[in-house]
Amino acid sequence: MSETQHTEKERSFQQQVWETLSVINVNDKVEKKNGLSYLSWAWAWGVLMAHYPESYYVIDAISYNNDGSAMVSLTLTVKQGNNEFPRKMWLPVMDYRNQAISNPNAVDINKTLMRCLTKAISMFGLGFYIYAGEDLPEQEKIVIQKEAAQQKARYEQLIQELETSAKGGIESMKSHWLKLTPEETDIIGEENKMAIYRNIAMKNEANHEAENGRMVSGKTWESHRQQFTQGVIQRQGNNATKLPHAISL
Numbered sequence: 001m002s003e004t005q006h007t008e009k010e011r012s013f014q015q016q017v018w019e020t021l022s023v024i025n026v027n028d029k030v031e032k033k034n035g036l037s038y039l040s041w042a043w044a045w046g047v048l049m050a051h052y053p054e055s056y057y058v059i060d061a062i063s064y065n066n067d068g069s070a071m072v073s074l075t076l077t078v079k080q081g082n083n084e085f086p087r088k089m090w091l092p093v094m095d096y097r098n099q100a101i102s103n104p105n106a107v108d109i110n111k112t113l114m115r116c117l118t119k120a121i122s123m124f125g126l127g128f129y130i131y132a133g134e135d136l137p138e139q140e141k142i143v144i145q146k147e148a149a150q151q152k153a154r155y156e157q158l159i160q161e162l163e164t165s166a167k168g169g170i171e172s173m174k175s176h177w178l179k180l181t182p183e184e185t186d187i188i189g190e191e192n193k194m195a196i197y198r199n200i201a202m203k204n205e206a207n208h209e210a211e212n213g214r215m216v217s218g219k220t221w222e223s224h225r226q227q228f229t230q231g232v233i234q235r236q237g238n239n240a241t242k243l244p245h246a247i248s249l
Contacts, residue, residue, distance in 0.1 A: 013083040020051055021125030030130060039127045041114040048121055054079040057117060062109060068102035069093065072112050076120040089120035158188050159196075166200035169208060173201040 029043045048055055057076040064070050073090035093104040093112045101108050122128045158180075165176035173196070177185070185193070 013080070014085055017052070017078050017085075018125040021047070021121075022128055024126055026127040026130065030127075038115070039118050039122070039130060041118040044118045044121045044126055047126055048078070048124075052078050052080050054081075054084075057120065059113060067100075069100035070104050070109065072109060072116050074113065074116055074120060076117065076124070078124055087120055087123045089116055089123060091116040091119060155187055158184055159192060162188060162193070162196055163200055166196050167204055169205045170197075170201045173197060 024047065026039055026044075029040050031038045031040070055076065055078045057074050060073040060075070062070050062072055070093045071090055072093060073088060075086050075088045077084050077086040091112055092100050093108050095101050095108075104112075118127070122130070162173065162176060166173040177193070180188075
């Protein structure tokens with residue numbers, strides 16, 4: 001295999017690993033401490049093993065600074081058959097306030113190593129969105145955004161159709177409303193329905209009657225309202241308890 005072919009194969013495996021691990025929702029495995037998010041190292045390692053059980057890590061020697069603080073580092077290699085690639089990660093040994101510890105003991109170093117391992121796993125995709133300050137994996141956010149856009153489009157379509165029917169007057173709006181499903185009437189909502197009824201259906205009815213030389217009084221509008229409600233009740237078998245909340249006017 002040529003060097004170019006080998007590089008393309010490695011790149012493909014890296015992309016596969018990222019696409020596999022980065023879409024996993026880790027929210028229920030995250031702990032909050034002092035405003036920061038921590039992912040369980042045991043769970044993260046378990047997920048990595050479930051997908052790439054041949055993976056392994058090598059811990060480097062502890063590095064000490066002049067002030068007595070220490071830095072740990074390790075190299076994690078994700079492996080599957082003949083494919084593998086490494087990522088190195090490092091982390092200072094810190095206390096519960098996320099401040100560097102001077103002359104850390106073995107327990108401090110061990111805890112930091114496990115945090116460093118978890119962070120290294122995130123560099124392959126698992127839980128990366130937490131370190132990036134996000135609340136959901138990118139793929140889930142895309143799905144949610146698409147669903148929200150679809151719901152918005154459906155809502156706007158239903159409103160537009162109801163407004164169009166209302167332009168034909170009260171009877172036209174009533175006829176259209178009776179054809180809607182309970183789910184569709186819930187999407188439109190009682191407040192929107194009444195606003196369309198008052199501002200479009202009743203006004204168009206009034207304009208139509210005025211054009212024909214008839215005055216439309218408040219009493220006539222009320223009779224329209226009662227007629228609309230009664231028509232829906234009859235449609236439901238004269239049982240008012242069957243009416244969805246968004247039907248009766």
